[in-house]
Structure formats: structure tokens, C-alpha cells
Amino acid sequence: MRALVARRLEGPDTLELIETPIPEPAAGQVRIKVAAAAVNPVDLAVSAGLAVQFGLTAPREQFGLGWDVAGTVDAVGSGVDLTPGTAVIGLADLLGRSLKTHAEYVVLDAHAVAPTTMDPVAASTIPLNAITALQALRAISGQTVLVTGAAGGVGGYAVELAKHQGLTVIATAGDQDEDLVRRLGADHFVRRSADLATAVREIVPAGVDALVDAAIVGVGAQEAVRNGGQHVHLQAGPRPPHLRNITVEQLFLHANRRDLTELVELVEAGAISTRVAETYPLQDAATAYRRLAKGGVRGRLVLIP
Template identity: 75%
Template sequence: MRALVARRLEGPDALEVIETPVPEPAAGQVRIKVAAAAVNPVDVAVSTGKVVQYGVTAPREQFGLGWDVAGTIDAIGEGVDLTPGTPVIGLADLLGLPLKTHAEYVVLNADAVAPAPKGLDLTAASTIALNALTALQALKALQLTPGQTLLVTGAAGGVGGYAVELGKRLDLTVIASAGEEDEDLVRRLGADHFVPKDLTAVHTIAPAGVDGLVDAAVRGIAAQEAVRNRGWHAHVQAGPTPPHLRGITVEQIFVQANRSELQELVQLVEAGVLSTRVADTYPLHEAPAAYNRLAKGGVRGRLVLVN
């Protein structure tokens, strides 16, 4: 099979599509014939070596690439309750694997896989797992209750957009921050209020500060200044966390694959609560072009590699 890997961590143009044996599932695992796999900022960070530089993972000879996947189960290991032929979505949540979802086949633990949303094409389905799970787990960490205020930075992006939609489902008052050109988008996602990236307007909406923050844009202390004393801050990035000032609880969010939460998200997609956004598709052999486009910024929706 073909698989995209990073051996020289010199950016997207150094990525390689290699030929490698089709992997076999062990007990508790499934093999997925990949239809589509989204490209995310963490993939670009792997290609440039930033994940090694920041100490998030150890150096190795080969990094597999890709976290999200949508496809069809074509083989299962012992003890798996999923059936070959089932369309699924899944998440490869380990950085250091030599092969991941940007490939023609991928093996995942069965607990990292759930049946795909009914009626949704697999290209769109491939954009759900990483970003929506990150947003869901961030909101659960904040422990907010209906009526409280939530600030989401990077609200036009993948994680931020899902945090807005999930926040509204929890009956929170959602303040969304993004570029001014994205105000219409984040309001369509359900935001109650829009503020620009400088965040100075937050205190006109919530004078004492917001109850919780999902910092999808990784603004750090600049965003935390908008949180009330003894509030909550979900830091959506691996690596050093901002300080816990003014009694604020800082929760570092590094996404974890979880079937029950994936199933929860699938139900919300089927119910129309969560949206999917595909910006463009690329065949696997054109992956460097997709990576370079994402690295330049400004993409709204996901770039997806398709087989």
C-alpha cells in the first residue's frame, strides 16, 4: 500500500509517499480501508519537526502522518465487536507511529473507531474526529453549567467552530473571537457575540470576565486575561501551559480517542447540531500541496486527502 511519511523533518516538500506492506490488525484492533483523511495543523507541525523541538514526542526515523480517518472496515482482530464492511470514522491519537491515516489502509484500536454518520459522505466524515473530539473534551474539562459564559478563540477554525456549536448545545452564552472577515461564519455557527482577535470587547459583554475559555487559537495569557477570577481555561495545545493566575484552573487538552465520545459526536452530526466543512480535496500523492496550503493559513474548513 501507499502511505505518507516524514523522515526528513524539513517541511511539507520533504514528505514522502512510500510503498509498505498492508498492516494486519491485532486483537482489539480493526483495519480500515481509507477513503478520506483530513489534514490538520498538527500534521504540518510533524513535517517541520516542531513536535520534536517542543518535546511533545521523541525523535525517530519515520513519522506516520494523519489523525482523522473515514473509510470502511475490511479486517478485524480477535475480540472486536465491529463488522467488516462497516463505514467508520476514527482517530489515530499517537504522534510517534510509523504509519497513520494518510495512507491507503490504517490499523486502529477498536475503541478509537465508531460507525460513520448516516447519510454523510466519507470525505466530510473524515473532518469530524480530531477537531470535534478536542472541542468536546475541552468543554467537558471546563465543567460549565447552562447560562454561564464561554469565550472561544479561533472560532472560525476546526476546533473553535465545534466549540461554538457544542457550547450552544450546552446552553452557554458563547462569545466567539476570530478575524473580522469571519464574523458571519461564527455567527452562523451559533455564537451569541462576536469579538475581534484583540479581545478588548470581551469585558464589555462580561465585565467580570467569562466563566470559561476554549483557547483554540492558542492565545495563551492574552486570552486568559478575559477569564474571571477562579474561572476555567482549556489550553488546546501540547507543550508548556500558561500560568494559573487569579485562581484560574488551566486544563491542558491533548485529544484522546474514545469510541463513546465519537458516537456522541456522530449522533450530533446526524441531528444537525454539528456541521462539517470541507475546503478542498487532494489525492494522496499531492499531499505536500495540501500541507503547504494549510501552512500558509486562511483555510476555512478542512483539506482532505482522498483515495
């Protein structure tokens, strides 16, 4: 099979599409014939060596790429309750795998896979971004939430999920993204160019109950949070300080079928959306990576084997 890997860790220009044996599922695992796999910023980071640099994974000769996948179960190991032919989405949440979802086949633990009837290209845009947003919102309480980077993958889902939960959402993004962010459900929009804390406190004078910092603004965004509020930090490395008794939760997502199933159901109910920006054949993966690296992509770029 063909699989996209990073060996030199120098970014998109050094990615390699290799021929490698089709992997076999062990006990508790499934093999998926990949129909579509989204490209995410974390894939760029891994290809550039940042995961090793930040100590998130050990150096190795080869890194597989791709977290999201949609496709069809092709084979199963013992103890698995899914059958070949089942359409699924899945999430490969281990950084250090030598083969991941940007390939023709991928093996995942069965708990990281959920059945779906959605179009696979659309479905492949859900797992990583939406599960991150879902788990971030589970880490907070209160009625008002500030979402930074609200036009991006994680931020957009955080807005939609927060509105579905009945929260009041203040969202920040670029000036050109206001219409999109409001369509996603934001109650209030703050331009990224504005003084964030001042603008938010004009809406909620005491400050918001919680911050989901998808854009990694850091302390500048935390100034918009009330004393004793909550800050969910979505990046590895040093986390912001606990100023004014604000609880800072550094989130590291984990794949699980319960959350993936919930997200599928929310899409089917129209509560959250799928966002496909563009599709590329697997052999043009480097082009997709370079496009993502330029920035400004709204939705996900999706690879088709």
C-alpha cells in the same frame, strides 16, 4: 499500499509517498480501507519535527501522518465487535506511529473507531477537531464561555457544541469571519484585532466563566476570564499561569468510541456541521500541506487515496 510519511522532518517539501506492505490488525484492532483523511495543523507540526522538538514523542526513522480517517472496516483482530464492511470514522491519536491515516489502509485500536453512515469526505473532517472541542468543554463549567480561533477547526466545533449545551458563547476570529462564526452559533463576536479583554468585559463585566483557547492567545485571553474561572489550554509546552485563582487545564485529547459516536449523532441531528474546504488526491498531499501552511483555510483539506 501507498502511505505518506515524514523522514527528514523539514516540512511539506520533504514528505514522501512510499510503497509499504498493508498492515495487519492485532487483537483489539481493525484495519480500515481509507476513503478520506483530513489534513490538520498537527500534521504540519509533525512533518516539521516540532513533535520531537517539544518532547511529545521520541525521534524515529519514520513518522506516519494523518489523524482523521473515514472508510470501511477491511479486517479485524480477535475480540473486536465491528465486522468487515462497516463504514466508520476513526482517530489515530498516537504521534509516534510509523504509518497513520494518510495512506490507503490504516490499523487502529477498535476503541478509536465508530460506525457512521455519513459521506466519508465530510465524515473525515470530524474526529480530531470535534473530539478536542468536546473534551475541552467537558473540562469547564459555568454559563459563559470565550472561544478564541472560532473560525478554525477546533474553535468552530467549540462554538457549535457550546451552543448545543446551552452556553452563552463569545467568539473571536478575524474580521472577515464574523458571518461564519455567527452562523456557527456565537452569541457575541469580537474581532481578533480588538483589545480582547476590554471587548469581552464590555459584554460580561465580571469576565467569562471559562475560556477555550483554540487560537492559543494565552494570558491575553485569560484576562477576559473572571476570578476563579477556567482556562482550557490546547497546546503542548508550557501552560499559562494560574492568575487570579483561574484553573488552567492543559488538554491532551484521547480517542474513544463513546465520544466519536456522540459526535456522529450530533452531526446527524444537525447540532454540529462538517466542514470540507477542498479535496486532494493522496499523491498531491504535499500540495495540500503547503496550502494549509499558508493559512486562512476555513474547514479541512481532505486527502482521497
